[in-house]
Amino acid sequence: MIKTRGYAAHSGDQPLQPFQFERRALGAGDVQIDILYCGVCHSDLHTARNDWGNTLFPSVPGHEIVGRVAAVGDQVDGFKVGDMVGVGCMVDSCQHCPSCAEGLEQFCDNGFTSTYNGSSLGGAENTYGGYSDTIVVRQEFVLHIRHTDNLAAVAPLLCAGITTYSPLRHWSVGPGQKVGVVGLGGLGHMGVKLARAMGAHVVLITTSPNKRDDALRLGAHEVIISTDAKQMLGAMNSLDFILNTVAAPHDLNALLSLLKRDGTMTLVGAPAEPHPSPEVFRLIFKRRKLAGSLIGGIAETQEMLDFCAEHNIVSDIEMIPIQDINEAYERMLKGDVRYRFVIDMGSLDSN
Numbered sequence: 294m295i296k297t298r299g300y301a302a303h304s305g306d307q308p309l310q311p312f313q314f315e316r317r318a319l320g321a322g323d324v325q326i327d328i329l330y331c332g333v334c335h336s337d338l339h340t341a342r343n344d345w346g347n348t349l350f351p352s353v354p355g356h357e358i359v360g361r362v363a364a365v366g367d368q369v370d371g372f373k374v375g376d377m378v379g380v381g382c383m384v385d386s387c388q389h390c391p392s393c394a395e396g397l398e399q400f401c402d403n404g405f406t407s408t409y410n411g412s413s414l415g416g417a418e419n420t421y422g423g424y425s426d427t428i429v430v431r432q433e434f435v436l437h438i439r440h441t442d443n444l445a446a447v448a449p450l451l452c453a454g455i456t457t458y459s460p461l462r463h464w465s466v467g468p469g470q471k472v473g474v475v476g477l478g479g480l481g482h483m484g485v486k487l488a489r490a491m492g493a494h495v496v497l498i499t500t501s502p503n504k505r506d507d508a509l510r511l512g513a514h515e516v517i518i519s520t521d522a523k524q525m526l527g528a529m530n531s532l533d534f535i536l537n538t539v540a541a542p543h544d545l546n547a548l549l550s551l552l553k554r555d556g557t558m559t560l561v562g563a564p565a566e567p568h569p570s571p572e573v574f575r576l577i578f579k580r581r582k583l584a585g586s587l588i589g590g591i592a593e594t595q596e597m598l599d600f601c602a603e604h605n606i607v608s609d610i611e612m613i614p615i616q617d618i619n620e621a622y623e624r625m626l627k628g629d630v631r632y633r634f635v636i637d638m639g640s641l642d643s644n
């Protein structure tokens with residue numbers, strides 16, 4: 294077993310605090326990684342606070358992991374000691390169901406194993422995530438990092454990047470299309486950068502007027518303030534596709550009205566409480582579609598990392614020591630993140 298230091302929540306109403314635990318010993322097909330950086334996803338907060346009512350405590354969140362390979366098992370052929378690698382939201386899946394066979398492990402018929410809050414892999418506990426100094430992962434779920442000059446800013450690609458890349462690709466976003474991205478947070482700012490790099494005309498839709506300049510700098514061609522009824526009215530029936538990243542329940546009708554005939558709005562935000570049901574008439578009169586999307590498969594995650602390396606895309610980050618994680622969550626709840634917190638895991642040494 295491998296002694297590991299991290300931070301954990303012990304219940305939904307307590308702050309995260311230092312926590313020591315053990316990782317499984319390195320298996321033949323495993324990669325052991327010294328974690329350098331871990332991004333802070335809103336899903337970490339939802340889980341630590343038990344928003345979704347399914348948290349296994351103690352909970353060590355973190356699924357935007359970047360680090361250096363420290364050891365490899367005898368049968369590992371894709372990685373060697375010293376490689377820079379990433380781990381995202383999944384650490385295992387059955388590998389034989391039709392979804393896994395298609396490279397869609399996130400839809401594994403037998404349920405994929407989450408990097409945290411998943412069922413344990415041979416141990417008595419649940420899986421523990423990246424707010425820690427070491428992780429052991431089977432090689433099929435380890436990603437190669439090719440743009441290593443700004444590693445901390447690469448970390449958020451492992452969830453925020455793939456969760457926005459996958460639906461943009463699935464719904465064939467590209468040149469000639471007008472694409473709306475709703476919410477300028479961790480996911481939203483990656484959605485803007487990626488949709489722009491794919492050649493679309495990008496419209497950022499936000500509740501925060503003070504994010505307008507940042508949105509334009511990040512790659513949006515236009516910004517709509519969703520609380521301004523006049524601006525929303527002016528953009529009716531104008532968008533081919535909308536990627537909705539908002540982390541809280543909100544009115545979907547006003548956003549659906551922005552879609553052209555046959556347009557699709559895909560939800561990736563996963564609020565604790567449901568959205569008010571959208572009006573059927575908003576959908577049927579223009580044959581609009583409301584859809585959802587979950588992270589992305591492993592092969593597509595590698596494709597996204599390579600796409601980002603090629604297009605020089607990383608996340609805009611604010612680096613924090615692990616000791617500031619509880620304050621970071623409070624700021625995230627206020628939408629006060631520009632645009633992803635990343636934990637410098639070296640800060641665990643200061644405990």
Ligand code: NAP
Nearest residue numbers: 335336476477478479480499500501540541562563587588
């Ligand atoms: P985030 O950084 O906190 O960003 C969420 C954004 O939503 C905010 O910046 C804000 O943008 C907007 N927003 C509007 N009203 C809000 C409210 N009342 N409370 C909170 N946000 C509000 O979060 P994130 O890490 O991007 O994650 C967004 C959501 O996606 C979360 O629910 C997360 O669990 C989920 N998620 C889903 C997947 C998936 O696979 N489907 C993967 C990862 C995360 P403006 O200020 O611009 O309005």
Ligand code: ZN
Nearest residue numbers: 334336452453
């Ligand atoms: Zn996430």
